[in-house]
Amino acid sequence: xxxxxxxxxxxxxxxxxxxxxxxxxxxNHEYMSWYRQDPGMGLRLIHYSVGAGIxxxxxxxxxxxxxRSTTEDxxxxxxxxxxxxxxxxxxxxxxxxxGHGYTFGSGTRxxxx
Amino acid sequence: GQQVMQIPQYQHVQEGEDFTTYCNSxxxxxxxxxxxxxxxxxxxxxxxxxxxxxxxxQKRLTFQFGEAKKNSSLHITATQTTDVGTYxxxxxxxxxxxxxxxxxxxxxxxx
Numbered sequence: 381x382x383x384x385x386x387x388x389x390x391x392x393x394x395x396x397x398x399x400x401x402x403x404x405x406x407x408n409h410e411y412m413s414w415y416r417q418d419p420g421m422g423l424r425l426i427h428y429s430v431g432a433g434i435x436x437x438x439x440x441x442x443x444x445x446x447x448r449s450t451t452e453d454x455x456x457x458x459x460x461x462x463x464x465x466x467x468x469x470x471x472x473x474x475x476x477x478x479g480h481g482y483t484f485g486s487g488t489r490x491x492x493x
Numbered sequence: 494g495q496q497v498m499q500i501p502q503y504q505h506v507q508e509g510e511d512f513t514t515y516c517n518s519x520x521x522x523x524x525x526x527x528x529x530x531x532x533x534x535x536x537x538x539x540x541x542x543x544x545x546x547x548x549x550x551q552k553r554l555t556f557q558f559g560e561a562k563k564n565s566s567l568h569i570t571a572t573q574t575t576d577v578g579t580y581x582x583x584x585x586x587x588x589x590x591x592x593x594x595x596x597x598x599x600x601x602x603x604x
Contacts, residue, residue: 413592415594422597423581425592425594439593470535472536472592480541481539481541482526482538482592483538484536484537485535486534486535487535
């Protein structure tokens with residue numbers, strides 16, 4: 381089925397470990413983005429990309445890296461996990477421009493101990 | 494990017510009562526989108542408003558965009574238990590790309 385696929389669904393990391401959250405979409409969307417969702421904080425933008433080879437920072441980029449080598453994939457890398465990065469992470473994609481709704485993945489629940 | 498303030502943060506209603514959530518901005522918005530997130534789920538796109546004073550309806554849901562394009566509302570008539578979830582508004586930055594969500598309104602509907 382077409383959509384946004386995130387893996388893994390759940391992950392537990394130790395402080396200092398690194399990992400990559402995967403996001404893939406098969407709708408040929410130019411725009412992709414990563415959010416984290418914490419209780420009482422809503423959804424906060426981490427990084428986004430408007431096309432392959434182009435990325436930019438959102439509201440809370442520290443501690444995270446992204447790259448966009450293909451239209452389909454937009455991985456999020458945690459360089460050295462910290463307990464403050466315990467959160468639910470969502471990837472979203474859309475066609476370029478402001479006239480389209482965003483399709484979200486089902487999320488990755490990350491716990492850093 | 495532009496920030497929107499969403500109120501109320503929580504709302505608890507009896508089934509059959511109406512519900513309204515509001516998004517307010519200090520600056521003019523190019524457009525506003527609304528999303529619903531069920532408990533344990535992910536945000537799902539509901540609608541986009543673009544024009545000043547625009548009103549759109551989806552069954553029991555009515556969406557409005559203010560004349561000055563600085564505020565928007567989502568009204569649910571005669572709530573049902575299936576309406577439970579968090580409703581978010583989303584505005585674009587001036588560049589059209591960076592997306593800033595309101596903090597959402599969590600709706601609880603009891604039978």
